[in-house]
Amino acid sequence: MKTLLSFALAAMLLHVAGTDGMLAQQRGDDRFVPVIKEKAFPADDGPIIVIDEAHNNYHTMNGRYRPFAEFLRAHGCTVLPGTQACSAPTLAAGDIYVIANALAERNIDDWSLPVDNAFNTEEIDAIARWVHEGGSLFLIADHMPFPKAIDSLAIRFSIRFSNGFALYAGKPGRGLMFTRSNDNLREHWITDTPFDGARVDSVVTFTGSAFQIQRAHDPLLVFGAGMLSLEPKVAWEFDEKTNRVRVEGWRQGAALEYGKGRIVVFGEAAMFTAQKAENGLPVGLNTPEGAHNAPLLVNIIRWLASREGRAAEGH
Numbered sequence: 504m505k506t507l508l509s510f511a512l513a514a515m516l517l518h519v520a521g522t523d524g525m526l527a528q529q530r531g532d533d534r535f536v537p538v539i540k541e542k543a544f545p546a547d548d549g550p551i552i553v554i555d556e557a558h559n560n561y562h563t564m565n566g567r568y569r570p571f572a573e574f575l576r577a578h579g580c581t582v583l584p585g586t587q588a589c590s591a592p593t594l595a596a597g598d599i600y601v602i603a604n605a606l607a608e609r610n611i612d613d614w615s616l617p618v619d620n621a622f623n624t625e626e627i628d629a630i631a632r633w634v635h636e637g638g639s640l641f642l643i644a645d646h647m648p649f650p651k652a653i654d655s656l657a658i659r660f661s662i663r664f665s666n667g668f669a670l671y672a673g674k675p676g677r678g679l680m681f682t683r684s685n686d687n688l689r690e691h692w693i694t695d696t697p698f699d700g701a702r703v704d705s706v707v708t709f710t711g712s713a714f715q716i717q718r719a720h721d722p723l724l725v726f727g728a729g730m731l732s733l734e735p736k737v738a739w740e741f742d743e744k745t746n747r748v749r750v751e752g753w754r755q756g757a758a759l760e761y762g763k764g765r766i767v768v769f770g771e772a773a774m775f776t777a778q779k780a781e782n783g784l785p786v787g788l789n790t791p792e793g794a795h796n797a798p799l800l801v802n803i804i805r806w807l808a809s810r811e812g813r814a815a816e817g818h
Contacts, residue, residue, distance in 0.1 A: 531567045535777035535789045537574045541699040543801045544579030550639075550808040553585040553597035558621040559611050561604035561649070562772050568603055570777035570788060571800075578801060589626040594633040599807045603643040603772050606652050614738035618651035618666065627656050634660075635762030639807035642768045643775070647738050650712045650770070660761055661718040662768055665748050667734035669713040669726065669755065669770065673747060675739075678792070681706045681724045681755075689722045691758060693767075693806050698798040706756075706799055707792045711771030713750040716757055724756035724769075758806065767803050775800050 543549065552575060554564045562568040564584045572582040585600065587593045594600055607619035622630075634640050642657065644650045650657075650664030657664055671679060681687040682705045688694060694703045706724060713732045730753070734746040755770045769775075774796050777789035787793050 529567065529773060529778040529780055529786055531569050532777040532779045532785065532787075532789050533569070535570045537570070537577055537788065537797070539574075539577045542578050543698070543805055544808075546579050547581065549575075549578060549580035550598035550804065551581045551583065551596070552599045552601060552804070553583050553594075555585045555589075555600065555602045555605060557586055557588055558602070558605035558652075559608060560602070561606065561645070562643075562776070563603075567772075567778060568601075568776050571603075571775050574788070574797070574800070575804060578804070580804065589622065589629050591629055591633065594629060594638060599639045599641055599804065600630070600633075601641040601643070602653065602656075604645050604649045604652075606648065610648050610652065614648050616648075616736045618648040618654075620655050621652040622656045624655075627659055630656065631659050631761075634764035634766060637763040639764055639809070640766045641803065641807060642766060643772045644712055644714075644768075644770060645772045646710050646712050647735065650714070657714070657768075660716075660759070660766060660768075662714055662716050664712055664714040664770065665732035665734060665750060665753070667712060667732035667746075667748065668739075668741075669711050669730060669732050669750060669753075671731075672729050673731040673733055675710070675741075678790075679708050679710075680792070681708070685727060687725050687727050689725060691721045691723055693758060693799065693802045694723060696802055696805075698801050698805075701798065703795065703799045703802065705792075705795050707774065707790070707796065708755060708771040709773040709786050711755060711769075711773075713748075713753040713755060714757075714768065714770055715753055716759065716768075718759065720757050720759035722754050722757050723767075724754060726750050726753050726755060758803075765807050765809070767807055 605621035646668040651666040732748040
């Protein structure tokens with residue numbers, strides 16, 4: 504039976520984090536140095552990537568997404584912080600706009616319901632117009648409360664998140680593996696195109712959220728049997744009354760086109776950076792298994808930049 508299995512390669516990777524919210528307390532791994540053998544773009548000729556920092560983001564360019572930024576700079580990209588509210592002029596300053604774990608001000612230190620929207624109507628309109636006219640959006644929302652914080656923005660693109668924690672068998676853990684052999688890692692230009700001598704055959708994620716898309720799209724990561732989304736009232740606080748949603752067949756990664764533009768959406772943030780949990784365990788690109796995520800990230804950027812993929816697909 505094809506199912507999504509919890510990582511069971513070593514206790515280091517699948518340490519169960521039952522009560523302390525270990526994964527919520529991650530910090531950037533400043534010692535992580537990405538290994539770059541093949542560059543995605545010539546030096547300084549890659550896309551301009553703007554990382555949103557105007558919405559109380561849990562992941563920022565000089566914070567938990569510093570390894571993300573440095574990795575992409577090493578591939579020839581220009582990476583800048585987005586410190587202004589979203590508008591036509593601010594969005595036009597870049598080729599790819601990255602939103603990673605935005606939050607409304609009320610929820611910065613209060614990860615409990617209700618969760619307010621991080622983006623106002625004017626910003627959502629600006630983002631939608633920008634993408635429709637040819638912009639590229641990389642939208643990332645980790646576990647609760649982050650999905651609800653971008654609810655209105657995501658719905659604008661027919662993306663609907665469960666404001667919860669995507670967990671195998673409903674139990675907190677550290678790693679989930681998606682593979683071609685289990686049909687959880689799906690075919691797409693992003694996953695099929697070789698980079699640095701290999702295509703993406705496996706991806707590991709670290710908790711995160713589940714979502715559905717009610718419009719034409721291409722799934723990248725698909726949850727298998729046994730997956731539940733636990734929707735607590737307070738982050739990391741689960742009991743027998745916690746709402747549980749079966750999310751078999753839901754997505755944790757997908758790609759879609761919107762007008763002339765493109766969107767890649769993921770329900771997990773740590774997989775694209777390098778972090779350390781409070782107990783010192785690595786989370787993300789700095790794990791041995793997380794090395795498979797690096798070519799995935801490169802191809803996401805190449806596809807969003809429209810330098811690759813669009814011509815190959817005949818667009």
